[in-house]
Amino acid sequence: MEYQDELNYSKEELLEVDKMFNRLKRRRPKYLDNVFHEAHDNAFEKIDCLSCGNCCKTTSPIFRDIDIQRIAKKFKEPAANIEKKYLKKDEDGDWVLKGSPCTFLGEDNSCFIYDVRPQACREYPHTNRKKMHQVLDLTRINIEICPAVSNVVRQVTKEYT
Numbered sequence: 001m002e003y004q005d006e007l008n009y010s011k012e013e014l015l016e017v018d019k020m021f022n023r024l025k026r027r028r029p030k031y032l033d034n035v036f037h038e039a040h041d042n043a044f045e046k047i048d049c050l051s052c053g054n055c056c057k058t059t060s061p062i063f064r065d066i067d068i069q070r071i072a073k074k075f076k077e078p079a080a081n082i083e084k085k086y087l088k089k090d091e092d093g094d095w096v097l098k099g100s101p102c103t104f105l106g107e108d109n110s111c112f113i114y115d116v117r118p119q120a121c122r123e124y125p126h127t128n129r130k131k132m133h134q135v136l137d138l139t140r141i142n143i144e145i146c147p148a149v150s151n152v153v154r155q156v157t158k159e160y161t
Contacts, residue, residue, distance in 0.1 A: 061120030
């Protein structure tokens, strides 16, 4: 299945999403998390991350110190080697990958370090978190990266517009 179609939002649709997200951030509807979580579950019944991998091909997670330590342990190397080989500090001072696609991404979209992947990867795409109103800006960004997020937001839009 081709998931790129899921990412195709018109400018008008994106403006509507922005308006809706601004309303949701202000109002914080009581059942917002439930609506997102149901949409998340529905989206992942149809979408297989291994068939896409766009998040790993286009973006970098933030690597916390504990993430780097886990990866270093897996490779039996000092954390400093992992930082030097694969990571750089971004403008916020966070460790991120030196480039895209992810160094640890296989040709089949599998992850070489899946069992010790960073927390940001474990939580991606963040559409099943508590207090969704707090991550709506991130969700808006992810609409253009992840077909599952696009699908989730389309479902949520039906509920709140």
